[in-house]
Structures are given as structure tokens and as C-alpha cells.
Amino acid sequence: MAQHINRRDFLAAAATLTAASLLDTVSHRLMASGDPKKDEMPDIAVVKGSNYYDATAKAVDLLGGMKRFVPRGSRVGLLVNSSFENPGTYVKPQITLALTVMCLEAGAKEIVSLEGISGGYWRRATLSEEHRNLVRTIRDPGEHVYAQIKGGKLLKEIEIARDYLECDVLINVPVFKDHEGTHFTGSLKNIMGATSGATNRHFHLGSGAPGYYADPGFLSQCIAEANLVRKPTLCVGDGTDVLSTNGPFGPGKTIHPQTVVAGTDPVAVDAFGSMLLDLNPDSIVKIRRAAELGVGSMDIGMKKIVRATV
Numbered sequence: 001m002a003q004h005i006n007r008r009d010f011l012a013a014a015a016t017l018t019a020a021s022l023l024d025t026v027s028h029r030l031m032a033s034g035d036p037k038k039d040e041m042p043d044i045a046v047v048k049g050s051n052y053y054d055a056t057a058k059a060v061d062l063l064g065g066m067k068r069f070v071p072r073g074s075r076v077g078l079l080v081n082s083s084f085e086n087p088g089t090y091v092k093p094q095i096t097l098a099l100t101v102m103c104l105e106a107g108a109k110e111i112v113s114l115e116g117i118s119g120g121y122w123r124r125a126t127l128s129e130e131h132r133n134l135v136r137t138i139r140d141p142g143e144h145v146y147a148q149i150k151g152g153k154l155l156k157e158i159e160i161a162r163d164y165l166e167c168d169v170l171i172n173v174p175v176f177k178d179h180e181g182t183h184f185t186g187s188l189k190n191i192m193g194a195t196s197g198a199t200n201r202h203f204h205l206g207s208g209a210p211g212y213y214a215d216p217g218f219l220s221q222c223i224a225e226a227n228l229v230r231k232p233t234l235c236v237g238d239g240t241d242v243l244s245t246n247g248p249f250g251p252g253k254t255i256h257p258q259t260v261v262a263g264t265d266p267v268a269v270d271a272f273g274s275m276l277l278d279l280n281p282d283s284i285v286k287i288r289r290a291a292e293l294g295v296g297s298m299d300i301g302m303k304k305i306v307r308a309t310v
Helices: 007-014 019-025 052-062 093-106 129-135 162-166 189-193 197-205 216-226 266-275 285-293
Strands: 044-048 075-080 110-113 144-148 157-161 169-173 234-239 259-263 305-309
Touching: 044 052, 044 266, 052 093, 052 234, 052 259, 052 305, 075 093, 075 162, 075 189, 093 110, 093 129, 093 169, 093 234, 144 162, 157 162, 157 197, 169 189, 189 197, 189 216, 197 216, 216 285, 234 266, 259 266, 266 285
Parallel strands: 044 305, 075 110, 075 169, 169 234
Antiparallel strands: 044 259, 144 157, 234 259
């Protein structure tokens, strides 16, 4: 039987290393049952529990483990919805921390935050000194560049973080929540964390409608087309404490599914995530449009879903 490396032991050893040496010496995380074939893997992993770190680790394990997604020596881009403050509006730091640890254990050379994670975000969780050493190794994104959109009707190009395009592994980490303009936000909408302010303003105002959310159809189509630029390697959605009204900023009513959802298809992950808010995925225009464009599939009934509790 393959042997699991204890995370606590790993972090204790890592605390004595510099950021550079930490990235070079992190251990591989071994899968308990070897390397299962890709076609035997579930499409979506759903894990419930109040320990968000463990729920995240379990969800990735159920998909085959982080080594399936992160080759040794790779550059990982983490796109985390972290900039909001009210309950249910941002990804829990414990989820981001778990993904960071697992990427380093898998052998990642560098981790880049594609939106930029502030120190205030990490202060929302209790971090040990070992954890603080780890999150200090996460690099902020570089410049924005123009990327062509092949197959877009409204968009020919977007301005997006260069690291979004150039990282070896792209991990999309949204929070599922209500949204005033598009009714729901998740993996697909999360791309706007990596796009420039000018691109985001065009998504909201480019149709000429008089208001930031006055043309939700245009906004939804832009989001769907922007996701043609690159498909995430992995999506891990936060459905733990969810803002169900007055999104995306809040404050508003929150519900508590206590669920982490992971998968490789951003459309499927969003379709599942929308149901945590008692929404019909067919009613979410950007999910439907992204499926029509071939970004992914919203047919949850055809997906292999595995569930667990921690």
C-alpha cells in the first residue's frame, strides 16, 4: 500500500526553510491506490463537513489526488475569489490553504495568485507559523496581456493576467453565491478576477445599456465567451457558507450547505453549485451559453458524481 505523507509533519519541516528551498524540496503526495485510469475517475466530487481544509483535501483525493493535476516542477495558477468581505461572499481561506499545501506536496515549483490575495484575506483564518510561511511563497500576478477569443460572437479578445495563460496548471477556486446581474456566480464568472478593469467594464457596459447590471444577457454571453480562452485544469468550488441574496457583495441571507465541490469541467461544477442555491442550471444564462460554446457540459445526470463526508 502506498504511504500518505502527514501534512502536519510536512508543514513543521517546511517552516525552517526559505521560500525558495521550500518550493524545491516539498514531498510528493502519494495516492493510496496507485494511478487509476482517467476513465475510472469521477467527474465531480462532493464533500460535506465543517472542516473545510479536510473537505477540500478529500474532494481532490476523490478525483485521483493532486498529483493527477500538478506535475512536479510545474507553475500553478490559483484563481481564488478572495476580495469580498461579507459572510458567504469569498472562498474560505482554509480551502485555499489546503490547495496550496497539496500543490506543493505534489511538486509544484511555484504558485501564483491570479487575482492577488491580500494579507487581510489570510487573517480571516487562524494560521500557524508554518502556514504563514507557506502562503508567503504565493506570488502575485504579473501584467495583463491581450488574448484572442476563438469562436466568440461578442468578444474578439480580452485583457487578462499573463500568468493565467502561461501557468502550467490552472486551478479555479470560486465561491458559489447569488449575483445581482447573472443570478449566480461560480467557476465561469470567476474568470473576471483575472481580467483587467477595462475588460470587466466592457462585460457590464459594452452593450450600451444604462446600468452595470442592465443587460444580464450581454454580461452572461461575455463571461461564457471569455472562458473559451482556456479551460481550468481543476475547479474547486466553495459551497460551505453561501450568500443566497444581495450578491455578489452582500450582506444578505446566507445558507450553509457545508459543501466543497471539485471537478475538471467548469460548466458541470457550476451547474451542480447552482443547485446548492435551489436554482435550476437551465435558468442560469451563462451556464447555458458556456455549454452551447463547448466550454463544458451542464448535463449533471450524465456525470459520475461521488460523495463523502468528513
